């Protein structure tokens with residue numbers, strides 16, 4: 001019987017590419033998204049679209065249960081839904097901070113808690129959390145996004161131990177820059193970069209320019225979907241999959257440098273002041 005994968009945030013980008021790849025490999029795919037009218041999977045057999053805003057805990061439970069019933073199984077959960085909040089921490093509103101964590105962190109908790117009774121009872125399953133290279137190292141002007149992705153990374157590492165006795169593998173796929181809607185329509189800012197009354201505006205402009213210049217979109221979403229598929233199917237207990245040559249290069253460089261030298265390199269490459 002075909003295996004079933006449940007994926008969040010599949011309207012565009014990495015989530016949409018993952019839906020296509022799993023479907024092409026013959027999987028049954030529960031493709032969830034905030035607005036099902038955005039779905040572009042009419043050509044794919046065995047894909048069902050479910051409405052799910054991951055900030056709605058009750059909806060997460062309903063979607064997991066409905067997909068489990070419709071497909072008669074649940075083998076892999078991919079927590080992909082997420083977005084970036086960029087800009088100075090000091091300028092962020094309570095609403096922006098809470099919304100960032102509601103989607104990137106509490107959304108993952110809600111969907112994972114809904115899936116766990118099923119996976120634990122069957123003593124098998126794979127949970128893949130899409131974090132970021134920004135869950136292992138930080139860039140300037142992204143403090144709140146990093147807080148969510150570092151949080152998910154630590155959450156996943158601990159959960160790896162907790163669920164291993166039940167035959168459930170927890171995995172992290174950490175992409176570098178990917179050419180999706182992440183840096184355009186999905187991006188939220190804590191400040192207008194052109195508002196020079198904000199003392200951080202110059203730093204924000206430098207950081208945005210550096211992302212655009214240095215491969216903010218080094219990988220295609222299809223390449224990240226391939227890494228996700230490997231993580232879902234390799235049967236390994238490996239926790240982290242660093243996805244994209246940019247992410248791998250950066251983390252390798254970090255591992256080989258002192259903390260001070262790495263920080264100086266990051267300040268230089270983002271054009272932010274050292275003092």
Ligand SMILES: NC(=O)c1ccc[n+]([C@@H]2O[C@H](COP(=O)([O-])OP(=O)(O)OC[C@H]3O[C@@H](n4cnc5c(N)ncnc54)[C@H](OP(=O)(O)O)[C@@H]3O)[C@@H](O)[C@H]2O)c1
Pocket residue numbers: 008009010011012013014015033034035038052053054055080081082083084103107130131132133174175176177178179180181182183186216217221
């Ligand atoms: N692109 C990158 O450079 C990059 C790098 C590292 C990690 N990532 C991570 O990769 C994941 C996917 O992002 P992407 O690059 O594919 O960007 P994307 O094209 O903007 O896709 C993000 C998806 O998340 C969905 N989403 C946002 N808030 C949601 C919510 N509350 N409930 C359900 N779905 C929600 C969006 O849905 P709507 O269409 O409704 O907005 C969209 O389908 C994110 O977790 C992101 O942090 C991306």
